Amino acid sequence: MTKALEKAARAIEAAQHIVLAGHINPDGDTLGCVLALAHALRELGKDVLALSQDGVPEIYRWMPGADWIEQASDRRDFDLAIVCDAGAIHRVGYAITPVIESAPVLIDVDHHVADGTFGDFRLVDSHASATAELVWKLIGKLSRIYGKTLATRAVADCLMTGIITDTGSFRFMNVTPSTFLLAARLQRLGAVPSRIAELVFEDRSYASLKLLGRALDSLQLIANGRVAWAHVTTQDFEELDATDEDTEGIVNHVRAVHSAQVGILFREIPGRRVRVSLRARDGADVNRIASAFGGGGHRLAAGCSMDPPLALVESAILAEACRELQQPECGPAA
Amino acid sequence: MTKALEKAARAIEAAQHIVLAGHINPDGDTLGCVLALAHALRELGKDVLALSQDGVPEIYRWMPGADWIEQASDRRDFDLAIVCDAGAIHRVGYAITPVIESAPVLIDVDHHVADGTFGDFRLVDSHASATAELVWKLIGKLSRIYGKTLATRAVADCLMTGIITDTGSFRFMNVTPSTFLLAARLQRLGAVPSRIAELVFEDRSYASLKLLGRALDSLQLIANGRVAWAHVTTQDFEELDATDEDTEGIVNHVRAVHSAQVGILFREIPGRRVRVSLRARDGADVNRIASAFGGGGHRLAAGCSMDPPLALVESAILAEACRELQQPECGPAA
Numbered sequence: 001m002t003k004a005l006e007k008a009a010r011a012i013e014a015a016q017h018i019v020l021a022g023h024i025n026p027d028g029d030t031l032g033c034v035l036a037l038a039h040a041l042r043e044l045g046k047d048v049l050a051l052s053q054d055g056v057p058e059i060y061r062w063m064p065g066a067d068w069i070e071q072a073s074d075r076r077d078f079d080l081a082i083v084c085d086a087g088a089i090h091r092v093g094y095a096i097t098p099v100i101e102s103a104p105v106l107i108d109v110d111h112h113v114a115d116g117t118f119g120d121f122r123l124v125d126s127h128a129s130a131t132a133e134l135v136w137k138l139i140g141k142l143s144r145i146y147g148k149t150l151a152t153r154a155v156a157d158c159l160m161t162g163i164i165t166d167t168g169s170f171r172f173m174n175v176t177p178s179t180f181l182l183a184a185r186l187q188r189l190g191a192v193p194s195r196i197a198e199l200v201f202e203d204r205s206y207a208s209l210k211l212l213g214r215a216l217d218s219l220q221l222i223a224n225g226r227v228a229w230a231h232v233t234t235q236d237f238e239e240l241d242a243t244d245e246d247t248e249g250i251v252n253h254v255r256a257v258h259s260a261q262v263g264i265l266f267r268e269i270p271g272r273r274v275r276v277s278l279r280a281r282d283g284a285d286v287n288r289i290a291s292a293f294g295g296g297g298h299r300l301a302a303g304c305s306m307d308p309p310l311a312l313v314e315s316a317i318l319a320e321a322c323r324e325l326q327q328p329e330c331g332p333a334a
Numbered sequence: 335m336t337k338a339l340e341k342a343a344r345a346i347e348a349a350q351h352i353v354l355a356g357h358i359n360p361d362g363d364t365l366g367c368v369l370a371l372a373h374a375l376r377e378l379g380k381d382v383l384a385l386s387q388d389g390v391p392e393i394y395r396w397m398p399g400a401d402w403i404e405q406a407s408d409r410r411d412f413d414l415a416i417v418c419d420a421g422a423i424h425r426v427g428y429a430i431t432p433v434i435e436s437a438p439v440l441i442d443v444d445h446h447v448a449d450g451t452f453g454d455f456r457l458v459d460s461h462a463s464a465t466a467e468l469v470w471k472l473i474g475k476l477s478r479i480y481g482k483t484l485a486t487r488a489v490a491d492c493l494m495t496g497i498i499t500d501t502g503s504f505r506f507m508n509v510t511p512s513t514f515l516l517a518a519r520l521q522r523l524g525a526v527p528s529r530i531a532e533l534v535f536e537d538r539s540y541a542s543l544k545l546l547g548r549a550l551d552s553l554q555l556i557a558n559g560r561v562a563w564a565h566v567t568t569q570d571f572e573e574l575d576a577t578d579e580d581t582e583g584i585v586n587h588v589r590a591v592h593s594a595q596v597g598i599l600f601r602e603i604p605g606r607r608v609r610v611s612l613r614a615r616d617g618a619d620v621n622r623i624a625s626a627f628g629g630g631g632h633r634l635a636a637g638c639s640m641d642p643p644l645a646l647v648e649s650a651i652l653a654e655a656c657r658e659l660q661q662p663e664c665g666p667a668a
Contacts, residue, residue, distance in 0.1 A: 058592075168503075169502075169503050169504055169505045170503055170504040170517070170527060170531075171527070171528060171532070171535070172528055173528040174528075175521070175527050175528060176521070177518040177519075177522050178518075180514045180515070180517040180518035180521065181514070181518050183514040184511040184512075184514035184518070185511075187509075187510070187511045187514065188511050193504060193505070193509050194505060194506055194507040194509060197504075197505040198505075198615070201505070201590075202586070202589070202590045203590065203592050204590045204591065204592060205591075205592055206555060206559075206562075206591050206592070206593070209553055209587060209588075209590065209591060210551070210553055212546075212547070212550055212587075213546070213548070213550025213551035213553065214547070214551060215547070216543050216544060216546055216547025216550070217544070217547035217551055218547075219540070219543055219544055219547065221540060225540075228540075253543060253546075254543075255536070256535075256536040256537065256543065257538065257539075257540050258537050258538060258539055258540070259540070281532065
């Protein structure tokens, strides 16, 4: 990492026209990284274009520099591209890929464990809680090279947003002592974690809360309470004028049931395949369940898509979940 | 603080029989502090009794030393009492107060802003996110006095629980850079923040999640979306076999609606008065609304109780909320 960091910083030093991109369906980490770099590179007098194919979701529009983001570009004159948090290069989106690929030098900054690392310089560390931790190091390196303080309040706001988003406000297993130490530094620079957490987590659409209500109203336990499941139906989506984006986070509520080792949310999205999200704790492996139906993920979080009807998807997945838990009694909890 | 810390540590050094107590309706901070001190003082060979009048709630029973806690004691032979996180001495509970008062020397460790500080030595700092931050300092001072490492994994687990509980996992306004720095140290000692957050926050009863579902299903917006409100009815409580304890946290979901400055939850608890919980943000003052009906609290969080029927309580409170927001249009949002 140290060597890659040095080389990436030198590549930035050598470049003047730089394009930055995050992944599709952007979250606070990919946007925070792109914007933090945009602030730092502009401060260095670089010509910077920041791209996000799907734009900036409403809950992140307050981020400093959010209005710099463009969704596409015809330019092909960049001498460097930096892709943040993407997992694999195609995840910048079909409209952005040719812009990125037109640049002669490419830097990949990411914390995803993937076969998909790419580029000439790869700042990839799967132990980082968020790509924001790696961007912080890169900006620090640039500060030293240029003898200029690039860690501003704006950079701190952006990177704190990345960390808070990707750690669920320091609740996830990816948090390390380094994450906390960086959070302390970012707060000293002026980032206000409570404000960011409120903006990111406690600012939900009416439709998303109603949808959470419908989902929890459907909550059921099977397998002696070890599997909790819920669904949102086409009817729910239509009555509430809700979109798939409004379902974010619901599965974590399902998994929160005291007795449950596995939580499952089924989404019957109008006009699309049924999406299945699975979460586990205490030793269950939901990746095995999702994989049985062509999906994937990891032990604690996985997903798959299946053809309707909803009821058949539910019975197939729930039967597989009971098998995974070696639970012969797969009916409703007593 | 530094002087008080030194004096408190010297008082502990001079004592052999020490009683520790937290507050009634104990949370993770009061229990974490009592247990962390119990571990440290036992390590120093002291005779220690740890008291919590209301025992240890189920979600905290995993804490190391939780089975040491007693709910009462006939002993009056202590030469030192330490009360953690209580706000005021009577909050240790009527059964514990005489035990504490029988000790000739009393230490108050607390982060509550209160008129209620007490005792011979007062380690009180309202800027600490949790009393755990102050207990950490006290244990550090004792380590130096005795030349002995008292900061063990058990102590770290207890104090991390205090911090995570009292900061809502680093989401509340009380978090400071010092909080993050301490979290980094506690994690290095072996405390696992994700595990603790899961145990504290993501372990909910089936009834409480179903009740949240019912409440959000009832969610409505008025006053151009500036007021969001919801209710849980006697029928909900009875059908779900739920108790008032199962409603905890629901009002925060109600307040989370993007447009809402005020969130209100009405609880029609079987056989009791209707309880009204109010939450605000962005300059609204819900204390004024609650006070108009004999309740109270502060600007951002307040509550009151009123006689049924539910519908009349709702219309009275909602009208007052519209007045508070100077919102003449008090009907449902368009």
